[in-house]
Amino acid sequence: MSFPQRLKTLRAEHNMTQLQLGQRMNLSRSTITGYETKHRQPSHEKLADMAEIFGVSVDYLIDGDETLTPLSRTQHERIIDEKFFRLYSQLSVTSKExxxxxxxxxxxxxxxxxxxxP
Known part of the structure; x- marks a missing residue:
């Protein structure tokens, strides 16, 4: 199964429309449509966001491994850390303080x- 097919399947399993997924990821519906029709490739950051939303690993999304495995604590923590540092890097000095x-x-x-x- 390809990435676009996997994304469609995960979205359907989570009863999520393209618009809803786009809103959760701060993307337009047309961007999600592009991911699902092979016209666009998400960045690593967007893949990490998708993995977090669906509770799977980035590897599952992109590698073709057909086994759906929940994120381990380490993977989940890594995704949170990446998201934290990405957001933190966008803050002003005052906001960082x-x-x-x-x-x-x-x-x-x-x-x-x-x-x-106890």
């Missing part, structure tokens, strides 16, 4: 929750 402050708060919250667990 605010993001770091917020990350410190989240880290403190995680530490507190870890201490409260």
């Amino acid at each position: 605010h993001a770091l402050d917020y990350l410190e708060l989240l880290k403190l919250r995680d530490e507190k929750q870890a201490q409260e667990r």
